[in-house]
Amino acid sequence: MDDDVILLDFWVSVFGQRVRIALAEKGVHYENREENPQNKTPLLLEMNPVHKKIPVLIHQGKPVCESNIIVQYIDEAWHDKSPSLLPSDPYLRAQARFWADFVDKKVYESAKKIWMTEGEEDQQVAKKELIEVLKVLEGQLGEKPYLVGESFGLADIALIPFSMWFHTLNEIGKMNIERECPKLAAWVNRCMERESVSKTLPRPHKFYEFILEMQKKKGH
Amino acid sequence: MADEVKLHGVTGSPYVCRAVIALNLKEIKYEFVAEDLSNKSADLLKYNPVYKKVPVLVHNGNPISESLVIVEYIDEVWKGVPILPQDAYEKAQARFWAKFMDDKCFPAVFKAVSSHGEEQAVGEAHEAFQFLENELKVKGSKYFGGDNINLVDISATFVAFWVGAAEEALGIELLPKDKFPKLTEWSDNYVNCQAVKDSLPPRENIVAFFKKRFGKA
Numbered sequence: 001m002d003d004d005v006i007l008l009d010f011w012v013s014v015f016g017q018r019v020r021i022a023l024a025e026k027g028v029h030y031e032n033r034e035e036n037p038q039n040k041t042p043l044l045l046e047m048n049p050v051h052k053k054i055p056v057l058i059h060q061g062k063p064v065c066e067s068n069i070i071v072q073y074i075d076e077a078w079h080d081k082s083p084s085l086l087p088s089d090p091y092l093r094a095q096a097r098f099w100a101d102f103v104d105k106k107v108y109e110s111a112k113k114i115w116m117t118e119g120e121e122d123q124q125v126a127k128k129e130l131i132e133v134l135k136v137l138e139g140q141l142g143e144k145p146y147l148v149g150e151s152f153g154l155a156d157i158a159l160i161p162f163s164m165w166f167h168t169l170n171e172i173g174k175m176n177i178e179r180e181c182p183k184l185a186a187w188v189n190r191c192m193e194r195e196s197v198s199k200t201l202p203r204p205h206k207f208y209e210f211i212l213e214m215q216k217k218k219g220h
Numbered sequence: 221m222a223d224e225v226k227l228h229g230v231t232g233s234p235y236v237c238r239a240v241i242a243l244n245l246k247e248i249k250y251e252f253v254a255e256d257l258s259n260k261s262a263d264l265l266k267y268n269p270v271y272k273k274v275p276v277l278v279h280n281g282n283p284i285s286e287s288l289v290i291v292e293y294i295d296e297v298w299k300g301v302p303i304l305p306q307d308a309y310e311k312a313q314a315r316f317w318a319k320f321m322d323d324k325c326f327p328a329v330f331k332a333v334s335s336h337g338e339e340q341a342v343g344e345a346h347e348a349f350q351f352l353e354n355e356l357k358v359k360g361s362k363y364f365g366g367d368n369i370n371l372v373d374i375s376a377t378f379v380a381f382w383v384g385a386a387e388e389a390l391g392i393e394l395l396p397k398d399k400f401p402k403l404t405e406w407s408d409n410y411v412n413c414q415a416v417k418d419s420l421p422p423r424e425n426i427v428a429f430f431k432k433r434f435g436k437a
Contacts, residue, residue, distance in 0.1 A: 050320065050351055064312045066319055076308035090296040094284045101286060102270065136270060 005030035014161035015067035024196035099155035167204035225250035234378035318375035337392030356402040389430030
């Protein structure tokens with residue numbers, strides 16, 4: 001029963017989007033509460049005292065934090081609802097966890113650098129680093145429809161929100177991610193055919209506006 | 221058909237130790253492939269092309285990398301002593317704290333050690349330790365896993381063993397007993413668990429390592 005599910009979120013967060021995609025995949029009804037990172041609610045601070053960050057899933061009053069952990073929790077708590085978000089084979093499950101973790105370790109940091117670094121040289125280094133990381137993911141994708149096994153799952157959910165960043169990265173970084181990583185681009189389109197993804201992710205230009213606004217505030 | 225289980229690692233690594241503890245807890249027979257990190261084997265590079273690091277578990281030719289992923293894999297494949305809780309919520313909590321060890325605790329401890337106990341760095345390590353202290357207080361149990369060790373305890377092996385060795389090697393205090401009575405008690409209990417005892421490297425080796433790597437000339 002989808003009783004009492006609350007998500008503390010922030011619309012632009014890739015981590016929050018992972019959770020929303022997972023909830024949508026399972027058809028779980030929930031209350032979405034938008035947090036303002038500049039003015040965190042007492043509820044957020046109470047539910048995530050360690051990191052004080054979104055997303056936090058509150059299920060029957062109990063908080064679950066850290067997006068990849070929340071996605072696995074959703075899969076397990078609603079295991080009777082399809083689809084499964086992780087493969088059933090333990091080796092493939094390990095691969096799914098490995099790649100979801102890889103996205104956290106590598107994609108987030110290298111992508112952020114592109115709009116955060118100043119100076120031509122530093123930006124070139126950041127661009128090279130990001131393309132290398134994306135090519136590793138392309139390598140994992142290979143000819144498969146999804147990152148691990150034949151089904152959309154944890155690793156895809158971990159990565160797909162970052163596709164919303166591509167337009168921004170292309171503009172600010174003067175790059176063309178889709179041309180450099182065509183298989184990944186095809187995978188993005190494939191994922192976007194899923195309602196859980198297309199209805200969750202904001203339009204790329206909205207994210208671009210958000211970043212420009214952020215840069216303006218910082219006086220770029 | 222007999223399982224073929226290999227673990228590529230180095231004995232001094234707290235990450236490798238996690239995998240060793242999990243294997244020993246489940247009483248799995250395996251071959252330890254000692255790596256020289258300055259001259260990594262062709263196999264290691266083949267099995268972990270993404271990070272080129274240890275530990276790597278190779279099960280019937282299939283490689284698994286990243287210590288926490290390895291420990292979960294071991295728990296799922298081999299029955300016997302459970303490493304993760306069954307309940308979905310408890311599992312999520314266990315994964316949260318295991319991730320906390322890697323994301324917050326380990327980097328803070330590393331900074332405190334490499335800076336020779338510089339005040340701010342130690343302060344940050346204490347902040348991380350305080351969360352663990354509180355967790356033990358709230359749980360009121362011997363281990364993070366309750367009466368028996370679980371994923372969280374295993375992920376915190378470096379706190380129980382490597383921190384003490386660093387303190388001795390460098391003459392610094394990282395985990396004062398009066399400030400962290402629960403965590404200190406947990407450390408003492410944890411290193412005396414049979415599976416853990418069987419898995420830890422000789423303490424003098426770790427002390428020597430810290431002296432060599434971070435000691436003042």
